[in-house]
Amino acid sequence: GAVVSQHPSWVICKSGTSVKIECRSLDFQATTMFWYRQFPKQSLMLMATSNEGSKATYEQGVEKDKFLINHASLTLSTLTVTSAHPEDSSFYICSARGLRDYEQYFGPGTRLTVT
Amino acid sequence: GQNIDQPTEMTATEGAIVQINCTYQTSGFNGLFWYQQHAGEAPTFLSYNVLDGLEEKGRFSSFLSRSKGYSYLLLKELQMKDSASYLCAVMDSNYQLIWGAGTKLIIKP
Numbered sequence: 001g002a003v004v005s006q007h008p009s010w011v012i013c014k015s016g017t018s019v020k021i022e023c024r025s026l027d028f029q030a031t032t033m034f035w036y037r038q039f040p041k042q043s044l045m046l047m048a049t050s051n052e053g054s055k056a057t058y059e060q061g062v063e064k065d066k067f068l069i070n071h072a073s074l075t076l077s078t079l080t081v082t083s084a085h086p087e088d089s090s091f092y093i094c095s096a097r098g099l100r101d102y103e104q105y106f107g108p109g110t111r112l113t114v115t
Numbered sequence: 116g117q118n119i120d121q122p123t124e125m126t127a128t129e130g131a132i133v134q135i136n137c138t139y140q141t142s143g144f145n146g147l148f149w150y151q152q153h154a155g156e157a158p159t160f161l162s163y164n165v166l167d168g169l170e171e172k173g174r175f176s177s178f179l180s181r182s183k184g185y186s187y188l189l190l191k192e193l194q195m196k197d198s199a200s201y202l203c204a205v206m207d208s209n210y211q212l213i214w215g216a217g218t219k220l221i222i223k224p
Contacts, residue, residue: 034212043202043216044158093157101210102146102163109157 002028004096006107013084013114020080021110023094029074030096034104035067038091050077084114117141119215121203126221127193135188135201135218143208149177149188150202152217158202161188190220198222 003026013019023033031052036044048058048069056069068080077096081088093109118140127133139147146165150158164170164179164186176189190197203215 043214046211046214049211091155097210102165102206104212106157106159111155 002096002098002103002105004030004094004105004107006092006094006110008110009108010111011113013112015085015114016083018080018082019084019112020078021092021094021112023077023079023096023107025075025096025105028096028098030077030098031074032097033071033077034095034097035069035077035079036093036095038093038109044093047079081112084112086114088112089114117205117207117213119203119205119213121201121215121218123216124219124221126223127190129193129195129222129224131193132189132191133193133220135190135203135220137186137188137203137215139184139186139203139205139213139215141205141207141213144181145206145208145210147177147179147186148204148206148212149175149186150204152200152202154199161201193222195222195224 005024007022033050035047037047038044046059047062048056050056050069050071052071052074058064071077091109091111095104095106121137149161152158162177169178174191179186200217200219202217204212
């Protein structure tokens with residue numbers, strides 16, 4: 001089956017620093033990847049849709065200059081949280097669209113803690 | 116606006132059956148998904164319904180009625196490991212997933 005990996009699985013960083021999270025589709029090519037954020041006891045919130053070779057589409061309320069997304073290849077998308085603050089601490093999950101539009105495969109998530 | 120409603124929390128007994136309901140109002144419809152999410156983990160796919168009716172997959176079944184904007188997930192022979200959050204999500208006309216808030220299922224021995 002289709003596998004999506006994320007790296008790192010967890011990260012602790014200091015306030016003001018930047019953190020990069022990688023999302024890879026391991027055995028398929030993904031032209032579209034999605035980045036979600038999930039706070040404790042809440043559902044997934046779509047942050048942005050990342051298309052290979054073009055700019056990401058951000059959801060309302062998500063700062064594109066703070067959450068930089070790069071989808072440079074068909075198997076890799078990265079999310080960089082710039083100038084992280086404690087309120088950015090969350091569970092970040094990526095997913096990749098499969099061959100069919102309705103297919104979406106999730107990565108295992110990255111837990112970010114900003115101190 | 117787009118809206119997905121499901122109960123916040125349900126409790127059931129090991130070995131029993133539980134039905135988790137989901138109602139939706141979305142702009143367009145390209146299918147309804149159920150995902151299971153254990154605490155601290157990413158969601159895992161359970162089912163996909165795009166046509167009306169019941170889809171059975173082992174102990175789990177999912178039902179869809181597009182005219183009523185309604186779905187349910189049926190879990191049989193409940194096991195302790197089924198304790199998790201169950202997320203209902205609808206794919207809209209742009210093939211984006213619209214997520215419900217999730218139903219936390221607590222299984223008691």
